[in-house]
Amino acid sequence: MARKFLVLGEVRDGSLRNVSFEAIGAAKLAADGGEIVGVLVGDSVQDLGNELIQYGADRVVAVENDQLKQYTSDGFAQALLAVIEQEKPEGIFFGHTALGKDLAPKLAGKLESGLISDVTSIEEEGGNIVFTRPIYSGKAFEKKIVTGGVIFATIRPNNIEPLAKDESRSGDVAALSVDIKDLRTIIKDVVRKASEGVDLSEAKVIIAGGRGVKSEDGFEPLKELAQVLGGAVGASRGACDADYCDYSLQIGQTGKVVTPDLYIACGISGAIQHLAGMSNSKVIVAINKDPEANIFNVADYGIVGDLFEVIPLLTEEFKKLKVNA
Amino acid sequence: MNIYVLLKRTFDTEEKITLSNGKINEDGAEFIINPYDEYAVEEAIQVRDAQGGEVTVISVGTEEAEKQLRTALAMGADKAVLINIEDDIENGDQFTTAKIIGEYLKDKEADLIIAGNVAIDGGSGQVGPRVAEILGIPYITTITKLDIADGNVSVIRDVEGDSETIEASLPLLVTAQQGLNDPRYPSLPGIMKAKKKPLEELELDDLDLEEDDVEAKTKTIEIYLPAKKEAGKVLSGEIGDQVNELVQLLRSEAKVI
Ligand SMILES: Cc1cc2nc3c(=O)[nH]c(=O)nc-3n(C[C@H](O)[C@H](O)[C@H](O)COP(=O)(O)OP(=O)(O)OC[C@H]3O[C@@H](n4cnc5c(N)ncnc54)[C@H](O)[C@@H]3O)c2cc1C
Ligand SMILES: Cc1cc2nc3c(=O)[nH]c(=O)nc-3n(C[C@H](O)[C@H](O)[C@H](O)COP(=O)(O)OP(=O)(O)OC[C@H]3O[C@@H](n4cnc5c(N)ncnc54)[C@H](O)[C@@H]3O)c2cc1C
Numbered sequence: 204m205a206r207k208f209l210v211l212g213e214v215r216d217g218s219l220r221n222v223s224f225e226a227i228g229a230a231k232l233a234a235d236g237g238e239i240v241g242v243l244v245g246d247s248v249q250d251l252g253n254e255l256i257q258y259g260a261d262r263v264v265a266v267e268n269d270q271l272k273q274y275t276s277d278g279f280a281q282a283l284l285a286v287i288e289q290e291k292p293e294g295i296f297f298g299h300t301a302l303g304k305d306l307a308p309k310l311a312g313k314l315e316s317g318l319i320s321d322v323t324s325i326e327e328e329g330g331n332i333v334f335t336r337p338i339y340s341g342k343a344f345e346k347k348i349v350t351g352g353v354i355f356a357t358i359r360p361n362n363i364e365p366l367a368k369d370e371s372r373s374g375d376v377a378a379l380s381v382d383i384k385d386l387r388t389i390i391k392d393v394v395r396k397a398s399e400g401v402d403l404s405e406a407k408v409i410i411a412g413g414r415g416v417k418s419e420d421g422f423e424p425l426k427e428l429a430q431v432l433g434g435a436v437g438a439s440r441g442a443c444d445a446d447y448c449d450y451s452l453q454i455g456q457t458g459k460v461v462t463p464d465l466y467i468a469c470g471i472s473g474a475i476q477h478l479a480g481m482s483n484s485k486v487i488v489a490i491n492k493d494p495e496a497n498i499f500n501v502a503d504y505g506i507v508g509d510l511f512e513v514i515p516l517l518t519e520e521f522k523k524l525k526v527n528a
Numbered sequence: 529m530n531i532y533v534l535l536k537r538t539f540d541t542e543e544k545i546t547l548s549n550g551k552i553n554e555d556g557a558e559f560i561i562n563p564y565d566e567y568a569v570e571e572a573i574q575v576r577d578a579q580g581g582e583v584t585v586i587s588v589g590t591e592e593a594e595k596q597l598r599t600a601l602a603m604g605a606d607k608a609v610l611i612n613i614e615d616d617i618e619n620g621d622q623f624t625t626a627k628i629i630g631e632y633l634k635d636k637e638a639d640l641i642i643a644g645n646v647a648i649d650g651g652s653g654q655v656g657p658r659v660a661e662i663l664g665i666p667y668i669t670t671i672t673k674l675d676i677a678d679g680n681v682s683v684i685r686d687v688e689g690d691s692e693t694i695e696a697s698l699p700l701l702v703t704a705q706q707g708l709n710d711p712r713y714p715s716l717p718g719i720m721k722a723k724k725k726p727l728e729e730l731e732l733d734d735l736d737l738e739e740d741d742v743e744a745k746t747k748t749i750e751i752y753l754p755a756k757k758e759a760g761k762v763l764s765g766e767i768g769d770q771v772n773e774l775v776q777l778l779r780s781e782a783k784v785i
Contacts, residue, residue, distance in 0.1 A: 276657070277666065301687045305669045308654040312626065312661035317745030320652035333749065339649050342545040343552065343753050351623075351745035387666035391682075392693040402688060408784075432785070450672075450707045451689035456541050456648050457563050457706055465784040476541045483754060486782040488774065494762070504777055505762040506770050516771040524775065524785070 204330060205237035206293035208354075209286065212243050212255045212263075213298050219251055221405055222298030224258040224365035226358045230296050231259055231366065232325045233332045233354070240264060240290055244282045246272035252376030259366040262375040264290065270383035273393075274302055277386045280309050285381040287314070287353070294332075294354030300404065303357040316352025323362040323462075340456040340479035360405040361462050396449060401435040403452065408434025408465045411454055411481070414441035415470015415491065415510060422448055424514040425469060431521045437461065437481075439471045455480035469510040473498030490514065529581030529676075529698075530636070531572045534629060534643040534655065535600055536562040537593040541648065550751060561596045564644025566711040567704035571674060572642050573604040574709065579676060581639075582606045586632065588625050590614040594727065601722035602714030608727040616732045621744035622654035628742055629655070630662030631735045638663075641701040645670045653703075660701040668694055670705040 208230040212223045230239045241255030241263040252263035266282040283306070287295065295310075297303035299321045311318035319334040323344075326333050331348045334356055338345050349355070403409065410429045412422055422436065429436045437459070438452040454461055456479040466484035471477060473489070473496055481487070482501050489502035490510050499505045506513055539545075540558035547553055561569070572583040584607045585600040587593040597608035611628055613620065633641070641663075643656035653669070660667035672691070673684035676698075685692045686705045714722070732739065761777075763770040778785045 301670070304653050305657065308622070308652075308657035309661050309667075311654070311745075312623075312658035315623070315745070317621065317623065318652070318654055319746060320654060336651075338651055338751070339539065339545050339552075340651060341754070343547070343751060345748050345752075346750040347746050347748050349745060350747050351743070388668055388694050388696045390692050390694050393687075394691040394693075396689050396691065404688065449689065451686060453706065465778065465782075475544070479541075482757070486778070486784045487760070488778070489760075499760065499762060501757055501760075502762075503757075503760040503782065504774055505760055506767075506774060507762060508767050508770070512767055513771060516768060517774070520771055520775045521785070524779075 204235055206234050207238045207240065207290065208234045209240050209242050209290060209292045209295040210260065211283070211295070211297045211303070212241050212251060213300060213302055214243070214245055214248055214251060219254055220298060220300065221365070222300060222358065222360040223255070225360065225363045226296040226298055227255065227259045228365045229322065229325050229356070229358045229363045232327065233294060235327055237293070240292065242283065242286050244271055244279055249376060249378060253373070256374040257368050257370055257372050260374065262377070264377055264379050266379050266381050268381060268383045270386060273390050275386050275388055275390065276305055276309050277388065278383050279306050280313070281383050282381050283310055284313065286379060289379060292353065294356070297357045299357035299359045307355055307357050311352070311355040314353050316355055317349035318355035318357070319347050319349060320357050321359050322356050323359050325363065337460065337483070340460055341483050342479055359462070361407070396451065401433065403435045403437055403459055404461060406435035406461070406463050408432045409437045409461055409463045410434055410467045410469065411437035411439065411471060412442050412447070412469050413439035413471030414445055416442055416447055419447050424511065424518065428467070428514055428518045428521070431518055431525065434463070434465070439477050441471070468498050468502070469514060471498055472496050473501065529575065529579045529639045531576055531581055531583045532633060532636070532638045532641045533565065533568045533572045533583060533585045533600065533605065534641065534659065535565045535569065535585050535587045535596060536644070536647045537587060537589055537596045538562045538647055538649045545753065547751060547753060552751065559592070559596065561599060562644050562647045564646060564704050564706070567706070567708045568642040568644055569600045569603050569605060570709045570711040571704060575640065575674070575676060584609060586611065586629060588613060588628050597727055598722050599714060601725045601727070602718040603712055604718060607725060610727065610729045611735070612729055612731055616739055617742065619744050619747065620742070621746045622650070622652055622658060623745045624742045626655050626658035626662060628732070628735065628737065629659050631737055632730070633659070633663060639698045643701065643703045645703040645705050656701060656703040665699045665701055666696055667701040667703070668696060669703045671702045672705050672707040674702060674708070
């Protein structure tokens with residue numbers, strides 16, 4: 204059954220986030236031949252419309268307004284409600300990002316609709332769109348369907364393939380003018396801490412450090428390796444609690460849940476709460492000096508040794524590869 | 529100030545998850561206050577101690593959630609409310625839970641509502657924003673700092689590692705992120721006092737809700753456990769050789785580099 208879906212194209216620092224292309228890929232699976240309408244919201248975003256189309260949207264609706272320069276749930280909700288009102292879609296998808304997590308429940312609440320959060324795969328089964336999502340931080344999974352209202356979903360980064368970019372595709376990018384008013388929360392200041400390097404939730408490679416890293420400086424070799432591999436640095440709670448790094452890097456049941464292609468755990472023992480956040484990564488490497496460490500039970504490859512010896516050697520090897528490539 | 533905390537009872541993070549009859553097996557499992565809700569309770573107590581007022585902790589669930597509510601009272605909350613849905617609802621979702629909480633709170637004139645940013649079991653992070661939407665009040669999620677003066681609120685919000693400073697006014701709902709505070713342990717006198725603090729138990733009837741009003745908008749059709757990982761390869765030999773071998777394996781066998 205062909206269904207019309209909206210996908211929010213999330214903009215950060217002037218570009219579209221990769222997860223938005225993945226959300227279009229997800230919408231394609233759900234739409235069953237129906238139309239995919241990209242949605243852009245911001246103060247100057249209309250130019251990005253073409254890229255959404257190249258990744259599979261059929262056309263794009265852009266809401267531009269000075270009040271939408273920064274994300275607020277009130278402002279973005281007004282913009283999206285106007286688009287939903289105009290388009291009357293069967294469903295709407297977001298990335299499972301800070302923005303998607305903050306905004307989607309408000310809209311689903313307003314429209315008394317079902318929202319499936321943190322979706323890792325989608326299939327069509329007997330006329331239903333079946334969503335798979337982790338529960339208990341990845342210790343189990345559930346399959347869900349939406350039974351009431353508009354079909355809302357947030358798509359976890361790095362799990363659903365985007366369509367290949369097709370530069371020959373074209374489509375309509377239309378402006379929709381919306382009156383944005385009564386913003387009840389005002390952003391006074393933004394301190395960028397995460398701006399150095401790749402975002403943890405979207406990273407394809409993560410180098411994570413634990414208490415074994417021993418100090419803030421101990422993270423330096425990990426950062427270097429991450430840089431060579433184009434990846435991000437993460438941490439165990441042990442490392443965060445010891446103040447070696449910021450809590451925003453924490454991976455696990457009370458931190459971020461990540462699924463990169465490659466996860467290198469350095470000086471992390473492998474507590475169950477940590478495993479919950481990373482054990483669904485595609486390939487796991489453990490570097491730990493204790494051969495009995497639990498992390499080796501989930502690792503595809505392990506090196507028993509001192510991380511301060513192993514990591515610089517690894518970095519050198521990968522550098523050589525890069526030069527030769 | 530009239531402060532409410534939304535508290536969910538969840539599996540202890542130490543628990544392994546098993547299934548029985550296609551459902552999560554709860555037999556013998558330990559339960560705790562959802563860790564993010566502990567930050568919420570702690571923050572509520574601190575705000576009350578600074579500003580005066582009262583902290584009421586609400587949980588939607590079964591009788592068993594009484595234990596976690598008593599723990600919150602022992603930490604220092606003043607009152608607890610258990611909305612027991614055991615006999616009325618078979619299948620609930622985040623819409624259900626938010627609707628029930630919203631209905632309870634709609635005439636309570638809450639100044640500040642603090643929830644956790646996410647429950648570590650269901651993991652959707654929906655209930656806070658949904659409750660705010662039902663009540664028609666603003667919300668700010670994943671906060672790491674909260675300051676209140678003369679009804680004006682300034683918070684720091686964690687946005688994927690960046691920090692936003694946001695201003696708002698009361699009434700407001702916020703959701704707690706790790707780093708907001710260090711939750712206290714209940715003291716022995718606290719535990720004694722908690723036994724005498726009011727814990728009200730309500731059912732849907734008491735809230736003027738029919739089962740139809742809270743009917744879930746989603747349905748779970750299957751629960752399964754992830755495939756067990758095969759034991760991996762622990763390398764051996766000289767460290768330098770191990771590193772070489774690892775790089776080769778990542779390239780040619782795992783194909784991730
Ligand atoms: C409610 C709750 C929630 C939690 N949530 C999380 C969470 O989200 N994420 C999380 O990570 N944890 C979480 N934890 C904590 C978890 O239980 C562990 O305490 C924590 O993961 C341990 O961190 P670690 O592995 O870095 O430290 P440790 O367990 O101390 O391990 C350090 C490891 O480093 C190794 N090592 C030391 N020196 C070297 C060296 N030079 N070279 C190589 N290896 C070395 C040691 O052999 C050891 O295995 C939670 C706990 C609770 C109670
Ligand atoms: C009768 C009943 C039957 C259910 N049946 C199912 C089922 O079949 N399948 C299924 O998947 N789930 C079921 N649930 C669970 C329900 O879908 C969710 O667990 C619940 O709505 C919370 O969602 P969440 O875990 O995603 O929490 P989140 O939205 O992640 O929680 C965020 C925050 O909201 C607050 N909060 C969340 N839940 C509660 C609560 N219960 N009381 C007070 N505050 C809360 C807390 O502050 C929490 O930190 C059922 C729930 C009920 C009540």
